[in-house]
Amino acid sequence: MTTREIELKALMLASLDGDAASHRALLERLSRRLRAYYKAKLARIGRDATEAEDLVQEAVLAIHIKRHTYDPAEPLTPWVHAIARYKLIDFLRRNRASISDVPIEEADTVMAQDDNVGAESTYDLKRLMQRLPEKMRCSIEAVKLDGQSIAEAADRCGISESGVKVNIHRGLKTLAVLIARETRT
Amino acid sequence: MKTDDLVAALSAHVEPVNRKLVSRTVYIALTAGTAVALGIMLVGLGVRADLMTARALLFLLLKLAFTVGIVGVASAYLMRLARPGSQARTWSISAAVPFVAIVLVSAISLGLAPSSHWNKMVMGDEWLECLLSIPIIAIVPFAVIIAAVRRTAPTNLVRTGAVAGLIAGGVSAMAYALHCTDDSFPFVAIWYGGTIVLCTLAGAALGPRLLRW
Numbered sequence: 001m002t003t004r005e006i007e008l009k010a011l012m013l014a015s016l017d018g019d020a021a022s023h024r025a026l027l028e029r030l031s032r033r034l035r036a037y038y039k040a041k042l043a044r045i046g047r048d049a050t051e052a053e054d055l056v057q058e059a060v061l062a063i064h065i066k067r068h069t070y071d072p073a074e075p076l077t078p079w080v081h082a083i084a085r086y087k088l089i090d091f092l093r094r095n096r097a098s099i100s101d102v103p104i105e106e107a108d109t110v111m112a113q114d115d116n117v118g119a120e121s122t123y124d125l126k127r128l129m130q131r132l133p134e135k136m137r138c139s140i141e142a143v144k145l146d147g148q149s150i151a152e153a154a155d156r157c158g159i160s161e162s163g164v165k166v167n168i169h170r171g172l173k174t175l176a177v178l179i180a181r182e183t184r185t
Numbered sequence: 186m187k188t189d190d191l192v193a194a195l196s197a198h199v200e201p202v203n204r205k206l207v208s209r210t211v212y213i214a215l216t217a218g219t220a221v222a223l224g225i226m227l228v229g230l231g232v233r234a235d236l237m238t239a240r241a242l243l244f245l246l247l248k249l250a251f252t253v254g255i256v257g258v259a260s261a262y263l264m265r266l267a268r269p270g271s272q273a274r275t276w277s278i279s280a281a282v283p284f285v286a287i288v289l290v291s292a293i294s295l296g297l298a299p300s301s302h303w304n305k306m307v308m309g310d311e312w313l314e315c316l317l318s319i320p321i322i323a324i325v326p327f328a329v330i331i332a333a334v335r336r337t338a339p340t341n342l343v344r345t346g347a348v349a350g351l352i353a354g355g356v357s358a359m360a361y362a363l364h365c366t367d368d369s370f371p372f373v374a375i376w377y378g379g380t381i382v383l384c385t386l387a388g389a390a391l392g393p394r395l396l397r398w
Contacts, residue, residue, distance in 0.1 A: 015199060016201065016202045016204060017201050017202075018199050018200055018201035018202075019199065020196050020197070020198065020199040021196075023195070023196045023199040024192060024193065024196035027192040027195060027196060028189075028192055031188050031192060035188075053188060056188055057186065057188055057191050060188065060191060060192060060195070061191070061195070062338070062398070064195045066269070066337070066338040066398075067202055068202045068203065068204070068206040068207065069207055069267060069268045069269060069337050069338040070268070071204075071207075071268055071271070072204060074268075074270070074271065077270075078269075078270030078271075079268070079269050079270040080270075081270060082269030082270035082340045083269045083270075083338065083340070085340070086269065086338075086340040090397070121186050121187075121188065124186060125186040125190070125191070140194075143197055143198050144194035144195070144197050144198075145194055147197055149198075150198060165200065168198075172195075176398075
């Protein structure tokens with residue numbers, strides 16, 4: 001087992017316990033690896049590497065939303081790799097590319113390189129947010145974008161604190177669907 | 186949108202995650218699906234009248250062993266498929282074990298019986314009812330299981346759909362066994378096994394559509 005696997009797994013376990021700093025560090029490190037992975041994959045099948053950032057964000061969002069499916073008894077790398085690969089195949093299918101073009105590779109390659117370029121995707125979060133139902137939009141804006149506490153958000157959106165949590169959760173899932181639709185060409 | 190902004194947004198107020206959520210979701214779906222299947226069987230068909238006789242009980246137990254075996258193995262398989270990156274290949278073989286077993290036992294029982302009995306042993310009295318009932322009873326359990334799996338992260342949608350269909354068919358056959366009065370191994374192998382395989386194929390066909398995330 002590599003040092004990287006051990007470090008990332010430790011961050012993941014802390015994140016599952018609700019540690020925000022670890023969660024952030026984990027997503028930052030994974031997003032760099034995902035960027036390198038997607039750029040390499042898209043380049044290999046002759047597609048525009050600028051699409052890589054859309055995929056990075058889809059995968060980061062998926063890792064966040066689906067983090068309850070990680071089994072702490074297993075290593076983290078195969079879990080991340082399976083999600084990254086699933087999102088790539090899904091993306092290519094949406095864009096009507098041939099799936100057989102995607103090389104099946106060792107799980108290590110997703111963790112192979114770092115890619116540190118600060119990057120931007122083609123979609124606009126603020127605009128997508130407008131399409132969410134009012135309570136979801138308000139909850140996500142308050143907590144996730146403006147950094148307010150759950151209690152402040154509950155006040156601002158006129159719903160209960162547990163309502164805010166539920167709306168954030170559902171809102172992120174809906175956003176993931178909207179983002180996926182957005183990247184369909 | 187900048188990826189750094191997305192990461193920052195997702196990291197504001199991180200809630201602790203229940204690590205048992207995947208298995209709990211599957212267990213709840215399994216329980217609910219079984220309850221629905223039993224309910225439909227009780228209301229629509231009724232329990233067989235001779236249930237308390239020794240011969241009926243013996244065959245009921247054998248049918249239940251077959252179907253519960255399928256549901257048990259398939260559920261364990263489903264929990265692996267629900268998590269990205271789990272090694273699950275060998276489970277396909279395990280899922281086939283109950284089918285292979287019932288086919289072997291049927292072949293032996295046919296071999297031991299005079300050929301004049303074969304038609305009755307294979308076709309029973311109610312093969313058509315069995316053929317229709319098991320897939321129909323399986324519909325609601327299938328929907329419940331799919332709803333549960335959608336809360337997880339399957340990465341092989343055809344296989345996951347197939348296993349969801351296999352569980353639904355198994356649960357349905359389990360309930361139908363309480364009604365069915367055809368007591369022969371070849372009957373169970375063909376009409377139970379066959380309809381459960383049909384449910385599995387239907388699940389495989391529907392999986393990619395129903396389970397995308």
